[in-house]
Amino acid sequence: MTTGMRIKRAVPFALALGIWFFPVPAGLTAPAWHLFAVFAAAIASVLINAFPLLTASMLAVGAIVLTGTIKPEQAYSGFANSSVLLVVIAFIVAQAVVKSGLGRRVSLFMVSRFGGSSLGLAYSIVLTDAAIAPAFPSNTARGGVLYPIVLAVAKGAGSEPDSESRYLGGYLMFCSMAGLAVSSALWMTATSANPVALQIVQQAGLEIDFGKWLLASAVPSLVAIALLPLIVGRLFPPRVGKTPEAPAAARKELAGMGGMSRDEWITAGTFVLMVAGWIFGNRLNLNTTSVAFMGFGVLLFLNVITLDDITKQGDTLVTFLWLAVLFAMSAQLNELGFMGYVGERLASGLGGLSWTSLYVTLIVLYVLIHYMFVSQTSQVLALFSVFLDVGTKGGVPLPLMAFGLLFASSYFSVITPQGGSQNIIFAASGYLTQRELYKLGGLITLAFLAIYLLIGSPWVYFVMR
């Protein structure tokens, strides 16, 4: 190991110890402060490439339990979290789509229609997501639907994870992941965090229905969707430009595949039933994760995927371990009052600003704070009303402040790979390194922030007067 690497690896420990032994700020408790020290160090270690996320999270969970910062049952609660389990099962089911041959068929179909360029493929995926989003109240489930398609398209185009050919796959994966964030902002019913935030907005005296939401979100969200594949393409070039011959070749290969096999029919049928369960889950009182478990069980029962296939899913285990730990740590930071404390102190310290400056500052802070959250809904519940209160009391018009926070509650999810459980499925694909995910996440979030502030805010102000 080089001296540079040794220094790099020492930085997270120094950061953790520095924060840990700094006097606990007035109003916080020692456990909350110490947990923040470990959490910040774990994220920093990934950002500076000192450790992989799995290593950082394992060291972190060991430290917080062994030092008595939080109880073991609190530290391990992420392993039983339904969102974490949904991600893991969706990941395995996606492999079934590929293995059965259905993924290949879908991939060839998509390439035959949109495969003239990598940009065309990216737009087809992002627009498909935007089109199906209003029917899916869970964007994690929507990620579970899109991921097998994106995976199949990437593999069909010869892009494999952890290889030189990974760039096209990485490009498509990130476009899909960021597309989910925008489609969740576009439609009122596209993520479970939206109805929660709407209840808070209603308490503040503003009624927002489906049409009003769409009117306010349409312009900034459609601009974001239009620019997303272009911006990601500049930041992370897919290294595959125009492929005018690809659609014809795909059509030929598709014709050569013949009819669907038994496994393809079973996978397609199971997938359709799972999608129906996810769409109508709320109305039928079905748990989204249980729908995924049942689909997984059916695929195992009918031997579409076998125990042997599961034993090869080492990446899934890695994802499960780090995600569950980060999920629990973020939830505990929230439960111990750290998130609320930071949010309330920051928001209430902005007195004296003009309402426009206050609005921009609050939205920027609200987005950046998501770095510490692993769930959109958790941040909405912890901070939405605080920021809404401070903004409106500072003179920001209620509709503008409300919509600014509502949209941010969706598009901020891409800021980190763990910023929304829907991200994890794509982040764990192996097409992008953790460092690339953080880099792209930060930059795309800044792009979204600029679009929604510079285009969305005047638009909302204009149409909601």
Place this chain on the structure above:
Amino acid sequence: MGFLTRAPFLLGLAFAAAACGPATESQGPAAAAGADLEFSGSWSGLGSRHTISLGGERYGSIVDLKGTMLLTGPGRPGVGFQSEVIGLTDSATGFQGRSVWTDERGDQVYSELRGEGTAAKNRIAGTILSGTGRYAGMTGSYEFSWQWVMEGEEGAVHGRAVDLHGRVQGGPAAGGSPR
């Protein structure tokens, strides 16, 4: 590009540090011993709620909430506390609870809570009984209303209390409080 990669994290860390600030112990305005000192603030909490039906429209719930209480005003006993509440709500008879506030030193304030506990009349009144450390001997009272209480992920319950007002006697504010 390296800086841009880390910029959101560094900004977030800087904001968190700015929000937290150092644990200062500045002297507050001296007040006469025994004088009432007023404070106000807000409280956000999350935890769990278990509800059973008691027949018809009547129901009973046990709640366990933990969160951040931030206080303002010249008589505040501290800048903020981690506040934990356990309680029993009966839709017919109201709410009975107990609360403990813990500050950055681990010193605590204990109180009893009582209120209607319904959506329409959710005013909760608290009586500060005693405390430990710098809050030893402190008494007082406070009131707050729930701005909202709603179910979150995994059955968790979240709530935000506003319009929190209270007064204390014999607290650290009388002889110089943490600000």
